[in-house]
Amino acid sequence: MWLLNFLPVSYLHLIVFIFMFGGLGLYTVGLLINFCPLWVKSYREPIRILSTVLIVAGIYGYGMFSANQAWSDKLNEAEKKVALAEKKAAETNTQIEYVYKDRVQVVREIQYKTLTTIRKDASKIDAVCKVDPEVISILNTAATYTGDKK
Amino acid sequence: MKLLMLVPVLLLSACSSVPITVKFPDAAPSIQESCANLQQIPPTDKLSEVMLTVTANYGLYHECQLKVEAWKDWHKQQKEIFETLK
Numbered sequence: 756m757w758l759l760n761f762l763p764v765s766y767l768h769l770i771v772f773i774f775m776f777g778g779l780g781l782y783t784v785g786l787l788i789n790f791c792p793l794w795v796k797s798y799r800e801p802i803r804i805l806s807t808v809l810i811v812a813g814i815y816g817y818g819m820f821s822a823n824q825a826w827s828d829k830l831n832e833a834e835k836k837v838a839l840a841e842k843k844a845a846e847t848n849t850q851i852e853y854v855y856k857d858r859v860q861v862v863r864e865i866q867y868k869t870l871t872t873i874r875k876d877a878s879k880i881d882a883v884c885k886v887d888p889e890v891i892s893i894l895n896t897a898a899t900y901t902g903d904k905k
Numbered sequence: 906m907k908l909l910m911l912v913p914v915l916l917l918s919a920c921s922s923v924p925i926t927v928k929f930p931d932a933a934p935s936i937q938e939s940c941a942n943l944q945q946i947p948p949t950d951k952l953s954e955v956m957l958t959v960t961a962n963y964g965l966y967h968e969c970q971l972k973v974e975a976w977k978d979w980h981k982q983q984k985e986i987f988e989t990l991k
Contacts (some may be wrong), residue, residue: 811989833925833990844930845984851931855975866964870957877953884952891946891955898943898962901981 771816778809927990930983936976940969 785802788795871877943965946958 769978780917812935812958819946829923836990837925840990841928843986844983847979847986848931848933851975851979852935852984854978855971856932857970862964862967862971865965866960869960873953873956877951878907880953885950886952887943888948888950891948894955894959895945898945900942 767816768820771813771815771820774809775818776815778806778811778813781806781809930986932979933975936979940972941965947969951983 781802785799785806786797787801919939943962946955949955
């Protein structure tokens with residue numbers, strides 16, 4: 756059946772309609788043939804068989820096209836949905852990036868203010884407290900990344 | 906008879922799956938970067954210098970926290986978008 760895909764759709768439509776209406780016409784001829792001379796009547800049965808085959812083939816082809824069209828419509832709808840989802844995903848990313856950068860900016864501003872305050876009051880802070888080297892070692896151990904170690 | 910066996914092959918050989926592929930959505934580039942490692946305190950006996958490093962590390966933590974929040978948000982929204990495709 757897939758071999759039919761090589762033919763243009765309009766040709767196939769035409770063939771299907773020729774089958775259907777040709778079959779109907781032939782069937783009518785088969786009915787009217789009773790009024791014809793005897794030698795023509797002998798063709799009645801072959802004409803009826805042929806017309807029935809043509810009608811069945813035409814209806815089958817028409818059904819096939821309808822089913823094909825229905826699938827094609829579903830495919831188009833799915834493609835539209837996917838395109839819309841991809842667009843939305845891109846917009847979401849832009850929005851998330853914007854919000855993230857904005858929040859990071861706030862964090863950095865607060866950090867900058869805190870660091871400035873510490874630098875400004877350094878002499879006052881250092882006057883009352885001297886840090887033992889052990890404290891540095893403990894804090895550095897705590898800050899060391901150990902994610903890869905088991 | 907043997908030739909008849911080719912008929913189903915001819916009929917089925919062109920059966921294909923639905924030609925639609927949904928691309929896995931990319932995440933925002935800035936949230937794909939790994940969180941930075943915490944800074945080490947330089948050898949010193951000054952509390953202010955210790956505080957500077959600790960404060961910087963707090964900042965790094967907050968940035969990393971924001972990154973995780975952004976990923977969670979990304980996942981939630983992408984899931985909602987994905988659900989619309991069903």
